[in-house]
Amino acid sequence: MELAGKHILLIISGGIAAYKSLDLIRRLRERGASVRPILSQAAQEFITPLAVGALSASHVYTDLFSREDEQDVGHIRLARECDLVLVAPATADLMAKMAHGLANDLPSAVLLATDKPVLVAPAMNPKMWEAAPTRRNTETLRQDGIHFIGPMQGEMAESGEAGTGRMAEPLEIFAAAIQLLAPQGQPLAGKRIVVTSGPTHEPIDPVRYIANRSSGKQGHAIASALAKLGAEVTLVSGPVTIPDPKGVSTVHVETAEEMKAAVLSQLPCDAAVMVAAVADWRVAGAADQKIKKQPGEAPAPLQLTENPDILKTVGHHAERPRFVVGFAAETQNVEANGRRKLEAKGADIIVANDVSPATGIMGGDRNRVKLISADGIAEWPDMTKEEVAERLACLIAEKLASSG
Known part of the structure; x- marks a missing residue:
């Protein structure tokens, strides 16, 4: 299995695409990876810690100020005890926090503290993706060495909305993770x-x-x-x-x-x-020789x-x-x-x-x-x-x- 022995920290932020993260967890675990999930507060409006915990077979982390999780500086431990930090979906809000070094909740604190590769799968309305602040933040993150997969083009969750902003499909995210985690990327x-x-x-x-x-x-x-x-x-x-x-x-x-x-x-x-x-x-x-044009004659068919x-x-x-x-x-x-x-x-x-x-x-x-x-x-x-x-x-x- 390609990801056997690999530890992935999955950060799920608040967007309708969060439901895709459940399939992503399943695919990662099928290929041998262990998945430790973090849910932002907004993500819990779309999927529950119970569902994420059941699929990941892991404790689900949600709170930067949890007495139980933070008694040993848990966010630092989470940031370091993994091979890859995967953010799927990554909202415009979380990307802005990453680009500006904010750390006022568990996902942003972990992302600021990690020394591991970070793979981001953006998901947002097309107008938000095309907005100048998002474009600036994306370029900043790329320059900082953050890896991106997507977003993709298609219909949005909102009725009548279409364009670039859909989260990449779990198979595509999985393939990008393999590329980052495989020995020498091969x-x-x-x-x-x-x-x-x-x-x-x-x-x-x-x-x-x-x-x-x-x-x-x-x-x-x-x-x-x-x-x-x-x-x-x-x-x-x-x-x-x-x-x-x-x-x-x-x-x-x-x-x-x-x-x-x-x-x-x-x-x-x-x-x-x-x-x-x-x-x-x-x-x-x-023809073995160049076909010559004959004055006044049509070419042979x-x-x-x-x-x-x-x-x-x-x-x-x-x-x-x-x-x-x-x-x-x-x-x-x-x-x-x-x-x-x-x-x-x-x-x-x-x-x-x-x-x-x-x-x-x-x-x-x-x-x-x-x-x-x-x-x-x-x-x-x-x-x-x-x-x-x-x-x-x-x-x-x-x-x-x-x-x-």
Whole structure:
């Protein structure tokens, strides 16, 4: 179990998302961690110490001035006798206290006194998250070395409210905790993963080709993030202009047929992440010489044939990896097309995004994705492609851990 012997101090502050902390406790304990919970006064308006204590099998701490708990300076002991301090949910109020060094209740006193890593999962109304004071506090906390997971985008508890502010799901928080607590931060040590990236070039003649638009930035970032978590990564890259990521074995290909052969040569492996924008079609018979334009004559029609579907091949292969991730770059009906692709390709998750020209995602440095799986749809906020890669790598680590 990944967290065997690890001691986590879980601080639950007052927000409707506090109910998710109950599932988080269960998942942490299933993976071997012991959980010692602290409930703020406001948190007790949403969940009870009785429920938290039952799930954690631990005493629940609530009061900085408890005669019983503080007779041996309990808040200092709590702050030090753990491997990780996890704040989920973290309200705007508690984040403000953290940023300004306040310590007028048990959660804030413990956070000020700890010398352990701190992971924060914010949860609040979108307007509160976007407010200038919250943004300043968040930046201060990041500079202080506080780790963040979320918040996510979606519907709020309040009727008619939507935006960025939802607490990350327990599985995502769990994956981030594994990354922080695993030895040298490498929960994927010993795992073999293949990643595809970039476009493919399907020759028409020695000069011209058919291709999809892709810079390879997202796929290369994912390969790098997986390697940083300890995985042995093989990156199968189509023609791109960016450098090969460090710590990754890169295989350079041009066509879809070459990419398919390179991917299948890596099976069996633990996971496959199919990011490449593979051209759907190729010319049935590419010309050996440049096709010359004849004055006044229309070009000869190109006879096209379908390229191999690499994701579908891997998703239904006899040596299918334990976890298969596909990507869906769409310009309309993103969710519907992503769901169809999930069912048809045999993937565990489809990472779908809108790549319409107005989004600037193709060739850009940022991305906004939706993760489509049998469990539903999780929408991630706008992030850099490196941040998307890091979060996806953590999710893959958790999925591989949970699948044994």
